[in-house]
Amino acid sequence: MTKVLFATSNPHKLKEANDVGKGFGIEFEQLKVPYPELRDEDVGKVAEDGAKHVYSIVKKPLVVDDTGLYIDALNGFPGPYSAYVFKKIGCPGIIRLMNCIADRGAVFVSAVGYCDGKELKVFRGECKGTIIEEMRGPQVFGYDPIFLPDGEKKTFAEDDIIKDRVSHRRKSFEAFCRWYLTKNPGK
């Protein structure tokens, strides 16, 4: 297994990254280095800046992930502040905000930032879906109980296997792993 450092404090993100990585022979190793997050509406820029910052501390190649839930009817809220907003108002708050709103469209965006001191790259993944009117499935990780991916009948919280197959993070980490193996064919 090729090992790649992943700067995150979030065990759910680490597990999801490794679920993807194992198909590529890549193991993501957790690196607990907190870093200041840029205020920008684009999670790609936040991830890029984060990767650069953590690299400047550890001087080893690494990835970070920044993820946002962008709700159409709320002008993209909570976007890059999804984690903060979740901590404060949770899924019930989003449900109240979406009360009586017909347009339920939303997109989850994950951006993996990679930095090795020479290369600084961002890999994005998206998953479109709808915000449902009540929570379905256990409250384990973020907005999963209220996000129904397009074409599916179960929320991310109700079905891990669906999430693993279609999620934004699946796509961003796949894009990273594919690129990384091309760049390091001997490893």
Added chain:
Amino acid sequence: MTKVLFATSNPHKLKEANDVGKGFGIEFEQLKVPYPELRDEDVGKVAEDGAKHVYSIVKKPLVVDDTGLYIDALNGFPGPYSAYVFKKIGCPGIIRLMNCIADRGAVFVSAVGYCDGKELKVFRGECKGTIIEEMRGPQVFGYDPIFLPDGEKKTFAEDDIIKDRVSHRRKSFEAFCRWYLTKNPGK
């Protein structure tokens, strides 16, 4: 009049600062230098970091202001992200979030950060009040139409004079002006 630079893009903040400053013989001059804002739950830290950052660019003494509306029942949301949240969901979003919530308490906090290369200081001002159930007064500046300061019958949007007298920004800028004049008695 003593002149002090105020790094802000917000004309309302500039006017409010000058309404305070004139009582002290201080005129705040607008400086349009955008700066990255720290992600921190304390607007005081955001203001301190901002003042330091802008000073590093302009090399002149200056102030910045960071303000947050902290709503008790929402665990302090939207706090330091008040401007972002306002842009996305506005007063109507906060009203929906507070639907059927009995505890309406909230506090506006303004923090003025000052930096002159030697001194780095923060001056805070608070104004307690309640979030009302519908907007009252014109939508001119932020959450003013839904914030009723304690002991008053009109929202900040309905009555400029009340706002000028009791607001968080009145208090933070008064604290700054008092300190600044003590430090620069000859000016």
